[in-house]
Amino acid sequence: MDSYDSLIAAPMTVAQRKHLLKQLQSPETISKLRRPEILMDFFTDSLDMGDLGLAVPALQGLFHLITTRNLDYPAFYARLYALLDKDLLHSKYRSRVLRHLDIFLAPQNHLPAATIASFIKRLSRLCLFAPPSAIVAIVPFIYNLLKTYPTTTFMIHRPPHPPYTKFKHNLGNDPFNPAEPNPQLTNAIDSSLWELETLRSHYHPTVASIARIISEQFTKQQYNLEDFLDHGYASLLESDLKKKDKKPPVVEYKIPKRIFSAGHVDVETENHDETNTLLELWDFGC
């Protein structure tokens, strides 16, 4: 079994490393090793490489070592926080990372509220530019976090005056510092989740209604995260198209005179109250 010893010490390409990590990440394999501690450096290195494909399995292995082998890894949550970068929600590792996060941020780990708040804020900031499938998963996750760490609920409900806010004025400024790598120091706990509030008006009705759970009463204990993972454009589209119509679709009442040609007619009749952004920008050659 200790053949891994030499394997992990040898120089390797990213693909090789990935392969090796895939083999080594599961707790069973690690516990089979005689001296699992030797993997510590390997995992740490993989995590530091900044590739999600490497970081995710490394993270899992590392966490196993921390919990079972009493590994002391001081900046684990900072590292985890760094993992939540711009690519995360757009990558295929999204679901896996979320599953891990669910474990790492569990209440048994006794995390400070500021750290949790940083995670929440970072995730919701990422959500603002994420595909619907990611939003659908993140929002229940954040809900669960808010529910388990009630101190963080100030992020969704903060009376706008000093005992609750740090300043009297300029409350629209976000105190959150996205560039700060340490989740303990990002001031996220003093911020508000405007991003999620905005997502309540997401263009897709399902996403919008899921985002709305943040503003509803928190009566549900936990959302089962697993149900919200692994969705995508295709599944959403399919479910929308498969929906059985009880009633025929509503049709716009007014038939427009012009669709492709920004006509002189509109100007004449002066009912040009709503600007046609399409025609403002496009010339259809007619």
Place this chain on the structure above:
Amino acid sequence: MAPSQLKQLKASLREHGVLGPQKSKKQKKATSKDAQKRLQRNAALEGIRQRFNPFEVKAPARRDKFEVASAKNSKPVVGRPGVTRGLGEERRRETLLKEMQSRNKVGGLLDRRFGENDPTMTPEERAAERFARQNERKLKKTSVFNLEDDSEEEIALTHGGRSLGLGDRLKDDFEEDDLSSPQSEDGDFETQDDRPRKRLRIEDGEALVEGEDDAIPERKKTKNEVMKEIIAKSKMYKAERQAAKADDDDLRAELDKGMSEFYEALRGHKPPEKQLPSPPTTEPEPHMNPARAAMLAGKPREDAEKEYEANLRQLRLEARSKPSVRTKTDEEKAAEEAARLEELERKRIRRMKGEAESSEDEDEGEADADADVVPGPDEDFGEDDAEAFGLVAPAPPPPPRKELDVEDEDEFVLEDDLIASDSEAEMASEQGLEESDSEDESDDDGDDDFINGLVLPEGSKPAAQTKTSEKSSTSKNLAYTFPCPQSHTEFLDVLKDTKLTDLPTIVQRIRALYHKGLAPGNQENLDTFAGVLTQQAVYLADTERDVPFPVLESLLRHLHSMAKGSSEAVGTAFKHHLETIADQRPLQLSTGDLIILTGVSTIFPTSDHFHTVVTPAMLTLGRYLGQSAVQSLRDLGVGAYCSSLALQYQKLSHRYVPEVVTYINNALAILSPSRLPETDQDGNPWSFPVRLPTKSLRVQPSSVKVPEKLAFKDLLMEDGGEQDTNARALALLNGFIRLSAQTAELWKQKSAFPEIVSPLIHAVGHIASQSTKLPKATVKLAASTLETLQALQKTSIESRLPLLLHNHRPLAIKTSIPAFIENYNPDRHYDPDKQRAEISKLKAEYKKERKGAMRELRKDANFMAREQLREKKEKDDAYDRKFKRLVAEIQGEEGREKKEYEKEKRKRQGRF
């Protein structure tokens, strides 16, 4: 029913020998002297008294303590053991004793009661027949003077004071008598049976005589009498009326007398003398007010007034003649139109908010809305939380669907007198061309005219358009009738020999020809045709390089107008196309797809919370923007158009589309002449990845002049020669800068607007700083856009406040109404298990019945023993008496003989 107490008493007295046949004085004396017998008699009497005392009560030993509080008062407070015992005894004597006596005996009573065993008779018939027999028997009463007998049986049914069966019987008797026994008239009293008859006859005669003078109420009035009565009544009423009239006259005369004074008082001077004596002139026609008349006619005043009120009300409710619908003035028309638009807008906003369209829909939609919009987080939605939000593909709960307001369409049609009869439509279709010739520039009427085209040929508008676009008129040799194509290939066949510009005319003619009012199957044909039209639009846009946009436009508008008629068909056609996109080319949208998506934006309300067509279309756009990999300028063009469309979709509802922001940023990063820095001016990292194409598409420094607007054809339809790549890239860059401004404008109200816009500011700012590499116009545009964006961001930051999302009322602890048991009795055992409760109830009942039956049996046994003892005693007594009598007889005989012997002996002795 047991006989009355008195009868029971009599019977038992007789039984015990207290009452019996009359006894002579000697006998009485003998019994009174016999102490034994007296004792016996007294004991018997005591027993009877005890048995028959109805007032003997058995009160409970201890009274209920709180009788008000105790719930069960079903048991009577006191029992009457005497009565019950007596009743039981009586019943036994009737049944058990009879049985006992008839035991071991062969034969018995034959039930000869009439109709007892005749199943053909109904119980009523049986009863009637028996009643007749009984009466017959009664008539054959043995003794007329037997009052006792009579008093018992004389319960006869009566009607109107006369006995029912008796009258007929009497009559019969009468006739019978007359016919059969003339001798009875002669006072022949040979048989006893005659006596009652005669007596009855006499009675009858008397009754008849009496009937003449005092039996008026019972007797039916003769016609004569009735008439007399009526006449008398009418006379009476007449007299009353006359009296009333006279009263009226008197009153009037009195008033008239005062009149002169009244006038005097009015005028202030003395009236002429001659007016005074003038007699009160009676009116030629006595005039009465209706209430008075009614009153005189015999109705009380209240009734009359009520009737009057009712009449008045009825009159008030009567429909008045109304003016026919009048022509409305322009102002009214405008007001109506405004109201209608307002209503439409109200409905749209409701749909936008995801509410049911109207209150009627609400109930229906509620369940769905619950599942879709507000998933009660408390309830456990089965095993899948996501399913509650409709996230799972297989069977998601459909959201509230909105109803198409078809009535608007109808209204239109009615308004413009457009419901065409068959012939009209035919004619109309022929008129088409002439009309199109004459009404050249009449397209100001906009959609009204277009919808006219629903029934009338649509020559007016689309044909006019083709004309305006290219002045060569529609081909004169264009056919007037076409088959209704049911597939796209068929349609292509139809179009084979026609010019592209004639397409709208052809479509219009087909629609007129197959108008749904003309033949039964037309609606289905047209529905299919709608699908064909969408395919045709895609086909045209995809294949024809220089398809005239007016043609596409008119196709889309045709589809729109068809959708008003049958939205389902058009919706399905669009959905079908969206499915095709999703299946085949989700990330490579063709021009035709873009046309269809544009069509969706105009035909369907894009602001709805959920719309079966718009939502998938929007998702298709989002998918393209979010996932497509930019490889060429065309891709960027498509992306720009999609972003533009997405903004157009959200024009009214201002919903946030994250993909648009990321795409615009990506595009700006791709097109910008130099590489965009990874972090913005504050050192903050990007929140989304930037994907650069493999081949650089950056704008090269040049001084090309580009048009202000993006040309659809140039960017999307041609793959572009190398020569104007830079111009196109520049045009796209300008387009994206403008798009970013539009985006910012659209979402400036969002609370996260500063965060949304900051990457745009970063990118646009970067472009604005590239003054050396970009034309001046572009840099200027970027700078001005940057300014706007920054201003918007600033105001947004200033105006926003920390979130206050949870201003909810605190939730009450859930309570449930306790299940109260009516008339709860703590003694009773309430078994929650129904079956067990039922079983135990049955068991208790069985126990009770068993106890009762045993008690009855015991009593029966007692009774039997008593009876047997009595019988035995009687038998013994009888034997004893007989023995004694015989002994006495023998003794007497012996004694007599002895005496004879002695006598004889003495005689002989004496003689000797």
